[in-house]
Amino acid sequence: MRVLITGAQGQVGAELIRLAPAEFNVTGLGSAQLDISDSDQVARTVTQLQPQLIINAAAYTAVDKAESDSERAYAVNRDGTGLLAQAAERAGIPLLHISTDYVFSGDAQAAYTEADITAPTGVYGASKLAGEQALAEHCSRYITLRTSWVFGATGNNFVKTMLRLGQERKTLGVVADQYGAPTAAISIAQALWKVARDYAASGTLPWGVYHFSGTPSCSWHDFAVAIFEQAQQLGLLSESPQINAITTADYPTPAKRPANSVLSCSKLQQAFGIEQPDWRADLHRVLEALKSA
Ligand SMILES: NC(=O)c1ccc[n+]([C@@H]2O[C@H](COP(=O)([O-])OP(=O)(O)OC[C@H]3O[C@@H](n4cnc5c(N)ncnc54)[C@H](OP(=O)(O)O)[C@@H]3O)[C@@H](O)[C@H]2O)c1
Numbered sequence: 001m002r003v004l005i006t007g008a009q010g011q012v013g014a015e016l017i018r019l020a021p022a023e024f025n026v027t028g029l030g031s032a033q034l035d036i037s038d039s040d041q042v043a044r045t046v047t048q049l050q051p052q053l054i055i056n057a058a059a060y061t062a063v064d065k066a067e068s069d070s071e072r073a074y075a076v077n078r079d080g081t082g083l084l085a086q087a088a089e090r091a092g093i094p095l096l097h098i099s100t101d102y103v104f105s106g107d108a109q110a111a112y113t114e115a116d117i118t119a120p121t122g123v124y125g126a127s128k129l130a131g132e133q134a135l136a137e138h139c140s141r142y143i144t145l146r147t148s149w150v151f152g153a154t155g156n157n158f159v160k161t162m163l164r165l166g167q168e169r170k171t172l173g174v175v176a177d178q179y180g181a182p183t184a185a186i187s188i189a190q191a192l193w194k195v196a197r198d199y200a201a202s203g204t205l206p207w208g209v210y211h212f213s214g215t216p217s218c219s220w221h222d223f224a225v226a227i228f229e230q231a232q233q234l235g236l237l238s239e240s241p242q243i244n245a246i247t248t249a250d251y252p253t254p255a256k257r258p259a260n261s262v263l264s265c266s267k268l269q270q271a272f273g274i275e276q277p278d279w280r281a282d283l284h285r286v287l288e289a290l291k292s293a
Helices: 011-018 039-049 070-091 123-138 158-168 185-202 220-233 266-272 279-292
Strands: 002-006 025-029 053-056 095-100 142-147 171-175 208-211 242-246
Touching: 002 011, 002 039, 011 025, 011 185, 039 070, 053 070, 053 185, 070 095, 070 123, 095 123, 095 185, 123 142, 142 185, 158 171, 158 220, 158 279, 171 220, 185 266, 185 279, 208 266, 220 242, 220 279
Parallel strands: 002 025, 002 053, 053 095, 095 142, 142 208, 171 242
Antiparallel strands: none
């Protein structure tokens, strides 16, 4: 099966390429090779490569910058997704797409299911939700995988930011009143390849929206504590900084973030047999990779 991966140099895109199953013929294109917001480029690429499946790992992911750059965020996350959806539909092939926990308001007490009402708190989440809607409108065979708090050895993420700040500072304040679930890019790539293999085997899938995140849920503060504990054990840091629990109000950001963006992932487990990965074990692997890099 010929598979086209967009955003191939991002956190998830790079892991999709690294873990590409040998039985698939995979082409990964970074933003310089395929700008998904350019309709001519999208149409030409799909015509030339004749993929049998597209996985869209491209997105505008700068959550705070999106507040002052909404035109670009929508051009990529809504319009780019819509262009890929239309190209996939014209070619008669499915599109696997990645979305975000930030489509939710964060006001719920329990974990969000796929049936819960979306109400993004910022431009990034709103543009990603608009992309989900464009996909559903234009493409009859799609999987949208919403995930959260992505980290990995490639690209920028919370783990790398904490390691850098841990070397620069003796104390750090980390938000302790926002709850979610860290998810390793490698686990997202594995989940998407499982879905792709199911499609290759049966020619169809239970199409629709699914949630996928690491387990257990935690606060950013809990995540930071785990990062420094493991980094010290692995000898990545000689000393851990003191990590103070602060509130969202203590750390104002341009984009408002959901207080609770924990995703319920049982629908994916039931449909595909994909279990939620233990993010602490994934964190260990990522820190080991960073150590040997
Ligand atoms: N990061 C998170 O915490 C998080 C959380 C929940 C969901 N997600 C979702 O997970 C998916 C993967 O995110 P990620 O963490 O891998 O993000 P990432 O590391 O920022 O990668 C996104 C990639 O998309 C590329 N890109 C941006 N605009 C593009 C365009 N117009 N055409 C083609 N490529 C373009 C970027 O290339 P350039 O760098 O060259 O622009 C980048 O390589 C996204 O759908 C994201 O919304 C991420």
